[in-house]
Amino acid sequence: MARRLPVFLLFCILLLSLASGCARVQPWQREDLSDPIMIFDENPIEKGIREHPLDYREGSSGGTGSQSGGCGCG
Amino acid sequence: MGDFRRGLAIWLLASSSLLGQSEADNELQVNFNGYFDNFRVHILYPTLSLTKKIGASTRFNGRYLVDAITAASMRSRFEVDGVTSATARSVDGVTSASQRAGEDSAPEATWDEVRHEFGAGLSRDFGRGGTASANGLYSTEHDYSSKTLAGSVTYPFAKKNTVIQIGAVRSWDLSFPDTRTWSKAKDAATLSFGITQVLNPRAVAQLDASFTSNKGFLSDPYQVVRVIDGYSFRTYNTAVPDRRFRNAVGMRVNFKTTSTSSIQVGYRYYRDDWKIESNTVHAMVQRHFLDKGLTLGIGGRHYTQSKAYFFKPSYPSVEEFMTVDSKLNSCVSDELQFKLEIQSDVLKTIPILSILAADNSAFLADLDLYHRRTPTPDWFSRYRDLYAYILSFGWRVRF
Numbered sequence: 001m002a003r004r005l006p007v008f009l010l011f012c013i014l015l016l017s018l019a020s021g022c023a024r025v026q027p028w029q030r031e032d033l034s035d036p037i038m039i040f041d042e043n044p045i046e047k048g049i050r051e052h053p054l055d056y057r058e059g060s061s062g063g064t065g066s067q068s069g070g071c072g073c074g
Numbered sequence: 075m076g077d078f079r080r081g082l083a084i085w086l087l088a089s090s091s092l093l094g095q096s097e098a099d100n101e102l103q104v105n106f107n108g109y110f111d112n113f114r115v116h117i118l119y120p121t122l123s124l125t126k127k128i129g130a131s132t133r134f135n136g137r138y139l140v141d142a143i144t145a146a147s148m149r150s151r152f153e154v155d156g157v158t159s160a161t162a163r164s165v166d167g168v169t170s171a172s173q174r175a176g177e178d179s180a181p182e183a184t185w186d187e188v189r190h191e192f193g194a195g196l197s198r199d200f201g202r203g204g205t206a207s208a209n210g211l212y213s214t215e216h217d218y219s220s221k222t223l224a225g226s227v228t229y230p231f232a233k234k235n236t237v238i239q240i241g242a243v244r245s246w247d248l249s250f251p252d253t254r255t256w257s258k259a260k261d262a263a264t265l266s267f268g269i270t271q272v273l274n275p276r277a278v279a280q281l282d283a284s285f286t287s288n289k290g291f292l293s294d295p296y297q298v299v300r301v302i303d304g305y306s307f308r309t310y311n312t313a314v315p316d317r318r319f320r321n322a323v324g325m326r327v328n329f330k331t332t333s334t335s336s337i338q339v340g341y342r343y344y345r346d347d348w349k350i351e352s353n354t355v356h357a358m359v360q361r362h363f364l365d366k367g368l369t370l371g372i373g374g375r376h377y378t379q380s381k382a383y384f385f386k387p388s389y390p391s392v393e394e395f396m397t398v399d400s401k402l403n404s405c406v407s408d409e410l411q412f413k414l415e416i417q418s419d420v421l422k423t424i425p426i427l428s429i430l431a432a433d434n435s436a437f438l439a440d441l442d443l444y445h446r447r448t449p450t451p452d453w454f455s456r457y458r459d460l461y462a463y464i465l466s467f468g469w470r471v472r473f
Contacts (some may be wrong), residue, residue, distance in 0.1 A: 024235050029275040032330040037360040037369060040270070040280050040328065040338075043438070045103055045123055049466050050411070050442055053109045053117070057446055057460065059379055059401050060344035060352040062264070062284035063322030 099127035103470040105438070111462035113455040115145040131200070135209075137193035142185040189215040195224075204229040211245075217295075220247045226266075239268040251295045258291035276330040286320040297453060299396040301389045312397045314384065320346040324354075335361040338373075349383040350402065358411070367420035371413030379405050387450035398453035400460075407446035414439040430469050438468035 025033070032038060041047045055061050102124050109117040119141035128134045195209030204227065211222040226241035243264040250257035266284040273279055298309045326340030342354040358373030382402040384395035415438050416424070421431035430437050442464040451458050 024232060025272045025275050027233070032276045032333075033272065033278060035330065035336070035362075037336040037362065037371075038278060038328050038330055040278075040326065043103075043470075045105065045121065046438060046440055046466060046468065049105060049107045049119075049121070050440060050464060053462070053464055054407075054409075054444070057401055057444070057462070058352070058377060058405065058407065059346075059348075059350040059382065060320075060322065060342075060354070060377075062266070062286060062320060063282050063324035063342045063344060 098125060098472045099133060100473045101125040101470065102473070103468060105466055105468035107464070107466040109462065109464050111444075111460055112457065113145075113452065113460060115143070117144075118142045132196060132198045135193075135195050135197070137191075139189075139191040139193075141189050141191075143187045143189070144185050187215055187217075189213060189218075201229065203234060217251045218247065218249050220245060222246075235272040237270040239266075239270075241266040241268075247290075249291055249295055254295060258295075260288065260290035260292060262286060262288045273327070277327060279325065279327045281323070281325050283323040284321070286318075288318040288320070289316060292316060292318055293397070294399060297397070297399055299389055299398050301392055301396075303390070310392065310396060312399065313395050314382075314397050314402075315348065315395060318346055318348055320344070326356075334363075334366075335359065348402070350380060352377060352379040358413075360413070364420055367417045369413070369415040371411070373411040373413070375407075375409040375411070377405075377407045377409075379407075387453075400448055400452045403448045403450065405446050405448045407444065409445075410443045412441045432471050434473065435469065435471040438466070438470060440464070440466040 036042050051064065103122075105121045105123075107119045107121065109115070109119070119139060121137065121139045123135070123137045125133055125135045191211065191213040193209060193211040195207060197205055197207035199205055206227045207225065209222075209224045211220070211224075213220040213222075222243065222245040224241065224243040226239060228237060228239040230237045241264075243262070243266075245262045247260040247262070248257055249260070264284055264286040266282065268280065268282045270278065270280045293312045293314045295311070297312045299312055300307045300309050322342060322344040324340060324342035326338060328336055328338040330336050336359070338356075338358045338360075340354075340356050342352075344350070344352045344354070354375065354377045356373065356375040358371055360369060360371040362369050381404040382397070384393070385397055385399070385402045387398065387403070389396050415436055416427065418431045418433060418435045421427050421435065421437055427437055444460075444462040444464065446460040446462075448458050448460075452460070
């Protein structure tokens with residue numbers, strides 16, 4: 001079990017590295033990518049509003065593209 | 075339950091604004107948010123956020139949040155070493171942990187705690203598309219204070235097909251309950267790493283990893299543990315290890331399925347040295363209507379968690395570590411999310427909401443329905459099932 005995390009991390013890095021070698025999208029091909037619905041956490045304020053109460057109902061946090069700071073993490 | 079009184083921390087490292095989708099230079103956003111659950115925890119937490127360009131490549135951001143909390147557990151009295159589990163000396167309440175929420179007579183009309191949070195920071199562009207940011211945060215309430223510093227660097231490579239982000243957060247908290255004679259500190263340090271990768275003209279993926287070290291007072295000062303010995307029992311403060319190492323890694327992919335819609339799917343794995351291990355999967359579908367004047371989204375999330383190695387629903391004898399905190403119990407949770415965003419052009423046509431229709435403005439609304447089930451009842455409410463909803467209305471203007 002202890003090995004799962006680094007293995008998964010390496011797998012993801014490898015996956016992204018391979019992906020980057022397969023495609024290089026030019027700036028003029030980014031119309032779809034620039035759509036707000038394609039942006040991860042397009043509104044980080046709302047993301048925090050939604051996610052933070054869950055931090056106090058579940059024992060996990062992190063790994064979702066934003067980091068909480070401060071209190072209540074115990 | 076008492077964790078809410080420590081407040082709702084903020085998200086200091088946001089990994090948006092990647093892939094050339096630069097953040098707005100000037101933006102004001104106001105949100106009115108509420109959290110309500112069947113454990114009788116009610117929170118209202120309006121937020122005000124401002125981003126202002128203050129130089130050719132520098133932006134200032136400021137934030138203010140206030141949250142007003144009422145919770146049945148805050149009004150209860152469990153005697154521990156001569157003091158109560160209530161958060162304030164003046165609180166009246168009940169004394170039985172076996173009493174269900176809804177059976178005590180504490181009035182609901184007033185807020186039990188109010189917290190204020192102030193944040194400020196700077197972000198600066200550098201090089202060919204890089205951004206560096208630094209933020210500070212101060213949070214205060216009658217029995218808790220928190221100071222946080224955060225910094226992050228984001229830089230694109232390969233014609234912005236790959237964006238790397240590295241961040242760090244450091245916080246110093248102090249707990250000083252009215253009903254105790256001590257004050258105790260907690261420190262936290264987080265390192266995070268993210269890669270966003272364009273897969274093709276219609277798909278983008280992101281990997282996030284975070285590593286957090288907590289040390290100090292990691293317990294809840296108000297929760298109490300009952301040690302039952304035959305027909306009698308004694309109550310004790312909770313006791314948990316004073317160190318915790320938390321690791322999480324998540325990956326998500328966003329696909330543009332049609333010219334007006336997208337689907338995002340993701341997975342997160344988490345584990346820590348308290349033996350909590352969790353798996354989270356989520357998906358979100360979004361679609362534009364009315365020439366992008368209206369955007370709707372619907373999403374779902376499924377979460378499973380194992381319990382901390384020292385968690386027990388009840389303790390037959392005193393142990394070194396004891397906690398009854400439900401978030402350290404094993405659980406399964408599900409969430410359903412609805413999103414709505416209306417741009418100013420459409421806002422103008424809607425009665426009442428039309429007053430919000432300034433240029434480049436948007437009305438935002440979110441509704442989250444949440445259910446968590448634990449195998450044993452919660453220490454205070456005595457319920458296994460937590461039902462909650464989070465409601466948010468916001469108004470954003472870019473200028």
